[in-house]
Amino acid sequence: MSAVLQNLVNQPYKHGFVTEIEADIAPKGLNEEIIRLISSKKNEPEWLLTFRLQAYEKWLSMPQPGWQNVKYPEIDFQAISYYSAPKPKKKLASMDEVDPELLRTFEKLGVPMHERAALAGVAVDVIFDSVSVATTYKERLAEIGIIFCSFSEAVHSHPELVKKYLGTVVPIGDNFYAALNSAVFTDGSFCFIPKGVKCPMDLSTYFRINTEESGQFERTLIIAEEGASVSYLEGCTAPRFDTNQLHAAVVELIALDNAEIKYSTVQNWYAGDEKGVGGIYNFVTKRGLAKGANSRISWTQVETGSAITWKYPSCILRGENSVGEFYSVAVTNHYQQADTGTKMIHIGRNTRSTIVSKSISAGYSNSSYRGLVRIAPTAENARNYSQCDSMLIGDQCGVNTFPYIQVQNNSAKVEHEASTSRIGEDQLFYFLQRGIGAEEAVSMIINGFCKEVFQQLPLEFAVEATKLLSFKLEGSVG
Amino acid sequence: MINQNSKILLEVRGLHASVNGIEILKGVDLTVKCGEIHAIMGLNGSGKSTFAKILAGHPAYEVTAGAIIFNEQNLFDLEPEERARAGVFLAFQYPIEIPGVANNQFLRLAYNTIQSQRGKEELDPLEFDDFIRDKMKLLEMNPDFLDRSVNEGFSGGEKKRNEILQMALLEPKLAILDETDSGLDIDALRIVANGVNQLTNKDNATILVTHYQRLLDYIVPDYVHVMEAGRIIKTSGKELAKELETHGYDWINAEKSFNKTGVRL
Numbered sequence: 028m029s030a031v032l033q034n035l036v037n038q039p040y041k042h043g044f045v046t047e048i049e050a051d052i053a054p055k056g057l058n059e060e061i062i063r064l065i066s067s068k069k070n071e072p073e074w075l076l077t078f079r080l081q082a083y084e085k086w087l088s089m090p091q092p093g094w095q096n097v098k099y100p101e102i103d104f105q106a107i108s109y110y111s112a113p114k115p116k117k118k119l120a121s122m123d124e125v126d127p128e129l130l131r132t133f134e135k136l137g138v139p140m141h142e143r144a145a146l147a148g149v150a151v152d153v154i155f156d157s158v159s160v161a162t163t164y165k166e167r168l169a170e171i172g173i174i175f176c177s178f179s180e181a182v183h184s185h186p187e188l189v190k191k192y193l194g195t196v197v198p199i200g201d202n203f204y205a206a207l208n209s210a211v212f213t214d215g216s217f218c219f220i221p222k223g224v225k226c227p228m229d230l231s232t233y234f235r236i237n238t239e240e241s242g243q244f245e246r247t248l249i250i251a252e253e254g255a256s257v258s259y260l261e262g263c264t265a266p267r268f269d270t271n272q273l274h275a276a277v278v279e280l281i282a283l284d285n286a287e288i289k290y291s292t293v294q295n296w297y298a299g300d301e302k303g304v305g306g307i308y309n310f311v312t313k314r315g316l317a318k319g320a321n322s323r324i325s326w327t328q329v330e331t332g333s334a335i336t337w338k339y340p341s342c343i344l345r346g347e348n349s350v351g352e353f354y355s356v357a358v359t360n361h362y363q364q365a366d367t368g369t370k371m372i373h374i375g376r377n378t379r380s381t382i383v384s385k386s387i388s389a390g391y392s393n394s395s396y397r398g399l400v401r402i403a404p405t406a407e408n409a410r411n412y413s414q415c416d417s418m419l420i421g422d423q424c425g426v427n428t429f430p431y432i433q434v435q436n437n438s439a440k441v442e443h444e445a446s447t448s449r450i451g452e453d454q455l456f457y458f459l460q461r462g463i464g465a466e467e468a469v470s471m472i473i474n475g476f477c478k479e480v481f482q483q484l485p486l487e488f489a490v491e492a493t494k495l496l497s498f499k500l501e502g503s504v505g
Numbered sequence: 506m507i508n509q510n511s512k513i514l515l516e517v518r519g520l521h522a523s524v525n526g527i528e529i530l531k532g533v534d535l536t537v538k539c540g541e542i543h544a545i546m547g548l549n550g551s552g553k554s555t556f557a558k559i560l561a562g563h564p565a566y567e568v569t570a571g572a573i574i575f576n577e578q579n580l581f582d583l584e585p586e587e588r589a590r591a592g593v594f595l596a597f598q599y600p601i602e603i604p605g606v607a608n609n610q611f612l613r614l615a616y617n618t619i620q621s622q623r624g625k626e627e628l629d630p631l632e633f634d635d636f637i638r639d640k641m642k643l644l645e646m647n648p649d650f651l652d653r654s655v656n657e658g659f660s661g662g663e664k665k666r667n668e669i670l671q672m673a674l675l676e677p678k679l680a681i682l683d684e685t686d687s688g689l690d691i692d693a694l695r696i697v698a699n700g701v702n703q704l705t706n707k708d709n710a711t712i713l714v715t716h717y718q719r720l721l722d723y724i725v726p727d728y729v730h731v732m733e734a735g736r737i738i739k740t741s742g743k744e745l746a747k748e749l750e751t752h753g754y755d756w757i758n759a760e761k762s763f764n765k766t767g768v769r770l
Contacts, residue, residue, distance in 0.1 A: 459589065460561050461611075475606035
């Protein structure tokens with residue numbers, strides 16, 4: 028039985044191929060000149076260059092963080108190329124003008140753009156090696172005042188909004204990788220939902236890393252004004268490479284009074300081979316500011332890929348009665364390492380937060396939950412509920428839970444629950460003895476375990492996530 | 506019920522098996538015909554639970570010699586799930602907990618898998634709900650247990666009832682009950698035994714693995730076998746269980762010595 032399962036898990040990474048598109052790659056290394064190059068390539072205004080240079084200054088003074096529970100060789104930041112873009116072509120007026128090779132890539136990935144957009148009713152802002160190639164549904168959204176475009180575009184078309192909000196949730200010196208991102212980010216998504224508008228569809232971005240050894244530094248900014256709401260989906264796949272690729276994105280969310288932002292991620296980047304060679308380093312800073320009263324920020328993530336995941340989507344609950352949520356499934360197999368969790372910073376009165384974290388570890392992998400719940404002195408009647416469950420498959424993997432709880436107001440209620448379980452031979456045998464096949468059994472056990480999180484995902488994402496998990500883990504039991 | 510004309514359902518010959526290189530079964534012989542109830546008794550460590558698990562195909566045990574024919578098929582040719590689908594059912598001594606998997610979902614999947622194997626109709630969730638509620642009455646179970654996770658937070662008695670419920674659902678040809686009586690209070694024992702009695706008929710057979718005679722007051726066996734050190738050392742009718750209860754397992758050994766030497770020790 029284990030041989031069959033072993034085969035399944037050892038299937039090669041499905042999305043491992045490289046598209047041959049001529050890329051415009053900056054020389055390796057990072058210095059002021061490179062930053063100026065990026066900024067001028069992108070035709071940026073002076074204030075943005077200043078933002079980048081300040082971040083770079085800050086970054087130079089910061090040490091690489093070492094507190095996380097993951098191991099990797101020290102990264103040589105001078106060995107990375109910080110800019111790559113498909114050769115500039117004349118401005119694209121429609122999807123038909125997109126490089127057919129690029130379209131084929133999306134087809135290989137099972138994401139035919141126009142179909143996907145039309146069928147799923149999803150506007151896809153496609154990021155391909157750091158530059159947005161095409162944005163769909165933009166006009167329809169524009170009619171109701173929603174701005175959904177690439178970050179670079181927003182810098183030119185809506186500089187006042189970008190300038191007003193950029194760096195307000197994740198300051199340039201927030202952490203080592205956020206500083207790096209602020210200095211060298213190339214592109215990303217920008218989304219603005221004006222006062223009172225409920226975005227009628229899920230907004231979606233497919234990220235894809237393509238050029239070998241080019242770091243990818245995405246910048247995403249989402250703003251929901253008073254009474255606005257939006258659901259944003261982020262999904263990732265990357266081609267297979269043997270050398271590690273660094274990814275250090277920054278995502279900032281801002282919700283004003285009565286606004287709601289729901290941010291969902293399914294992450295399936297190349298995790299390295301079964302011996303732990305290669306794979307993406309995913310060092311991401313994601314943070315939402317629930318700035319207004321009654322605002323709500325909700326993170327849902329299904330993390331299945333990357334050699335290393337280092338990621339804490341967080342909420343700053345400043346507005347009265349604001350709500351923060353974090354639902355996470357982190358799957359690690361082979362030699363993957365994940366140190367992920369959240370921070371819930373309660374500042375306003377009657378703020379509430381919920382944390383549900385599920386980790387599944389197989390092979391020789393290691394997974395840590397790291398979460399901070401802070402109740403500031405001003406946060407009267409704040410409430411938090413945290414639940415961290417870990418599942419082990421096999422006896423070579425490890426899980427850790429690091430909850431940090433800081434309460435500075437006596438009226439707060441903070442609950443934390445944690446559990447660890449194991450899928451073992453006996454659990455599987457129980458299913459088999461009732462006639463249920465091994466594959467179905469594993470899928471059922473895993474999905475049962477992750478149920479509370481999957482319920483939070485938009486429907487088509489939930490289906491995708493369910494399949495992805497079964498695919499990732501089926502072979503590891505037995 | 507013994508009927509000499511019944512067909513042989515299970516034939517075990519010279520079964521040897523080990524776990525982690527240690528031999529546990531050292532030549533087990535057993536013949537079970539349709540319609541019969543067999544009790545296998547013995548002290549802890551005598552090999553009776555191992556025997557039960559080997560019949561179901563538990564991967565931890567290695568069969569080193571012998572043969573098992575089940576329903577005219579070589580049992581060793583079948584994977585554990587194939588054995589289940591062929592009608593071998595094991596009620597576990599320690600049913601495992603499966604968090605997050607709803608009992609009704611699990612039961613329906615198991616039921617439909619077996620049904621489709623038998624070329625019978627599968628049930629959708631609504632049909633299944635009616636069907637299962639009916640079966641649960643047999644075991645005097647609370648319906649809210651359908652929405653709970655499989656065995657999670659169940660009391661010992663609830664777990665055992667859940668096992669017999671699954672037996673009722675899957676209608677096996679051969680049911681092996683591994684110490685189903687252990688951990689049951691007297692009421693639960695009566696309910697479980699009553700369930701088993703209603704499920705036995707002339708076309709199936711039951712093997713009760715048990716330590717105590719107590720269960721056999723409720724489920725009356727046709728044969729009682731005593732297992733010791735990996736062998737069946739004595740086989741007799743239901744009265745054997747009573748004698749064991751009265752005299753203890755040492756009595757068998759004493760009787761064996763008596764037979765050999767003619768002198769009672």
